[in-house]
Amino acid sequence: MRIILGDHDMHSTTDTPIVSRTVASVVKHRNFDLETYNHDIALLRLRKTVTFSKRVRPVCLPKAPSTEPAGKVGTVVGWGRVSEGGALPSIAQEVQVPILSLEQCRFQSKYRPSRITSYMLCAGKGSQDSCQGDSGGPLLVQNGEKYELI
Known part of the structure; x- marks a missing residue:
């Protein structure tokens, strides 16, 4: 790989x-x-180290214990579809999404509330969301001058 x-x-x-x-x-x-x-x-x-540059940088992990991300705005980045069933873009996309509380997630998502565990989170609103092909991509929250992976 x-x-x-x-x-x-x-x-x-x-x-x-x-x-x-x-x-x-x-x-x-x-x-x-x-x-x-x-x-x-x-x-x-x-297998080999990576030299960081303007285009290649690490993302920070939040300091433990991290604060609850609900109510913050996150950034999703990826090459996923821009509409359900649509074409895959060649240029990386990003979108700002609100991060929901666990309660909001359980009762506003299309999934049964019992499927949303306490280890999960939801982000997005209306058409502002990640989509097919974005799975595994980052959800980032700005913390001062840095972005942290949520």
Whole structure:
């Protein structure tokens, strides 16, 4: 498996140079639950180091214990569809989304309330949302000069 860093337009060859790395190993969360999708996160260990640049930077992890993100505005980034069933864009998209409380999530989503566990969160409103193809992408919240991964 390989990852590509720093890409913005997948169809452009004149875009900023990308960085490609081979994944040496995948470290899944030890409590990942395939039935509920709780702890659906993993770390990718790369075979070679990455030099950071203007286009390739790490995202910060929140300091533990993190504050409740509900009520904050997050940023979702990805190459997912811009409408349900629509075409995939070649340029990375981003959208600002409100982060909902667990109660709002359980009673405003299309899923049964029991399917939304205390390990999950919801973000979005109306047509402002991530979409098909954005799964696994980041939800970021600005904290001062930095962005933190939620």
